[in-house]
Amino acid sequence: MDRFDKKILAALHENARIRFTELARHVNLSAPAVADRVEKLERAGVIRGYHATIDLGKLGYPIQCLIELTVKHLDYFSVVEQVRGMPEIVECFSVTGTSGLTIKAAVDTMATLQELIARLMQFGDTKTSIVIDVPVAPRIPEIHAED
C-alpha cells in the first residue's frame, strides 16, 4: 500500500469505470503495472467491488428514510432474514445500543412507508427519520500510505 495504490484507490472510488490507460497516466505507471496492482488490491479484498450509484428517486422511489429498529425478541437472525427479504430496504447495519438494527429504505409513497413500518413493528420498536439531503455522499477517508 504505497502512494501508487493510494492514488489508484482514490481514482477508482471517484470513477470505477476509468480505463487502465488513463489511470496509468494519472499515477505515472504503465497500464500493465496498474492492471496488476488493481488485481492485487481486488484479491486482497481492499477493493470489495465496483457499483453504479443509481438515483432512486428517478427509479420511482423518491422517499428515503433511516429506520432504527429496536429488536425485541431473541430471534435476531430470523429478523435479519426477513429484513433481507424486503425489497424496499436498500441497506442495513447491525449496531450497538438499543437499536440493534439501523435500516435504510427507499419507497414510492408515504403509504408504502407506513406499511413498511407496520411490517417492521412486529420485530420491535421503530424510530423513522426521513432523509432530506445528503450533505456528504459516500467517500473514503484519507489513506495513510506506508511509503
Next chain:
Amino acid sequence: MDRFDKKILAALHENARIRFTELARHVNLSAPAVADRVEKLERAGVIRGYHATIDLGKLGYPIQCLIELTVKHLDYFSVVEQVRGMPEIVECFSVTGTSGLTIKAAVDTMATLQELIARLMQFGDTKTSIVIDVPVAPRIPEIHAED
C-alpha cells in the same frame, strides 16, 4: 425505462466495470445499443456515478459508527461545512426528527472516535452506535419497468 434498462442498471450495480460486450450478451442487445442506453441513463441522471467500494478496515479504519447529531444552533449550514471538513466522516444525511444529522464515520481507534465525538459535541447532542455487521449491503430496490 424498459426491461433492457432495468437489466443494464442491475448489472452495472452488481459490477460497474463490466464490459459493454459482456453487458450486451447479458441483455441480448448489441454492444453499440447497450453503450447508447448507458449514456442516456447517465445523462438522464439515473446513473449518478460508478464507485469502487473500499474495505475501510483494510485501509486502517476498522471501526465504523453511526452518529446521530442533534444540531442545536441555527447555523445549520455552518455545521454541515465543518462536518464536510472532517475526513473521518464518510457519509452524512440530513434527516427529519430531533437528530438533524445522521453521520457515518470510520476511525482507526476508540481514542480517535472519542476525539471525533468531542469535536461534534460542540454542535449539539450526539448518540453514537458502533457498526457490528452489515446484514444488507447497499442494493437497489426492484425496478418497475414501463414495458
Next chain:
DNA sequence: CCTGAAATCATTGGCGG
C-alpha cells in the same frame, strides 16, 4: 515494472426495421 505484439474491446458511420 517496462516495452511491444496479439487479442479483445469501444466507437463510429451507414443501413434497415
Next chain:
DNA sequence: CCGCCAATGATTTCAGG
C-alpha cells in the same frame, strides 16, 4: 426513433527482458 452490422482506433492482455 432504435437497433444491428462492419470497420477503425483504442484498450487490455500476455510475452520477454
